[in-house]
Amino acid sequence: MGLHLIEIGANLTDKTFRHDLDDVLVRAKRARVNHIVVTGTDLEHSQLAVKLCGEHSGYLSSTAGVHPHNATSFQTQTIQRLTQIAGNECVVAIGETGLDYFRNFSPRLNQISAFETQLQLALELKLPVFIHDRDSNGELLAILKNFPTLSAVVHCFTGSASLLQNYLDLGLYIGITGWICDERRGLELYQSVSLIPDDRLLMETDSPYLLPRTMKPRPRSRRNEPAFLKHVCDALASARGQTVEHVQQITQANAKTLFGLDL
Numbered sequence: 001m002g003l004h005l006i007e008i009g010a011n012l013t014d015k016t017f018r019h020d021l022d023d024v025l026v027r028a029k030r031a032r033v034n035h036i037v038v039t040g041t042d043l044e045h046s047q048l049a050v051k052l053c054g055e056h057s058g059y060l061s062s063t064a065g066v067h068p069h070n071a072t073s074f075q076t077q078t079i080q081r082l083t084q085i086a087g088n089e090c091v092v093a094i095g096e097t098g099l100d101y102f103r104n105f106s107p108r109l110n111q112i113s114a115f116e117t118q119l120q121l122a123l124e125l126k127l128p129v130f131i132h133d134r135d136s137n138g139e140l141l142a143i144l145k146n147f148p149t150l151s152a153v154v155h156c157f158t159g160s161a162s163l164l165q166n167y168l169d170l171g172l173y174i175g176i177t178g179w180i181c182d183e184r185r186g187l188e189l190y191q192s193v194s195l196i197p198d199d200r201l202l203m204e205t206d207s208p209y210l211l212p213r214t215m216k217p218r219p220r221s222r223r224n225e226p227a228f229l230k231h232v233c234d235a236l237a238s239a240r241g242q243t244v245e246h247v248q249q250i251t252q253a254n255a256k257t258l259f260g261l262d263l
Helices: 023-028 043-055 068-075 078-088 110-127 138-142 162-170 187-195 226-240 242-259
Strands: 005-012 031-038 062-064 092-100 129-134 152-154 172-177 201-202
Touching: 005 201, 005 226, 023 031, 023 226, 031 043, 031 172, 031 226, 031 242, 043 062, 043 078, 062 078, 068 092, 068 110, 078 092, 078 138, 092 138, 092 242, 110 129, 110 138, 110 172, 138 187, 162 172, 187 226, 201 226, 201 242, 226 242
Parallel strands: 005 031, 031 062, 062 092, 092 129, 129 152, 152 172, 172 201
Antiparallel strands: none
16 A cells, blocks of 8 residues: 555544544545544543444544543443443554543542553453553553553653653653644654654644644644644654655554554
């Protein structure tokens, strides 16, 4: 199929895509995005993501999980339902799950419990994990060390070079978004992405969020979408001193390896 882009994190169940998702996917295909992994953030959106996969079979895959913001509602029946959802063939990872000590929308003990339970589920189902980590101050890393056989990607990495190295030391994949295109907030990320080995790099938009600031002109809606993934690819190539084609090649191979995609 040649060199294309694989989008590993798009929130296509978000209400902003409700009325024009078909057009969004057409634009993504025109932009040479040949596969999209739709992010599940709670039971409802994980189920919706699976439904979208059924409607666009072969082009979409999904994750299934409960975001730390929603950890308060995580109960025994939650994991039972999540296990059922994750049993769908289109589900390629457990998540988005992790710890968020920046917003603290859920108590930290609830976040830890929900995270550890989902890590155990991933282990049982032999699926990788789609991880959210914000300001956990090493706590998430400490938990992951108890699950050494799990494969995982740190979604939307925006941290320091030292934190990046800690993730890499655990063998984790690193997901880079349009944050790298932000000359104000993303400079440290731009300067540190060259630390990521070729076999650990992945790309995502996290749409509808994190519209790349390098876009000219930017859409009036300020909504991000998978078609704009090429701006992340361009920034990565520049920051790493590699060709765009090389970044496409390695991220495509890594996505296939991590998620077991047969494209």
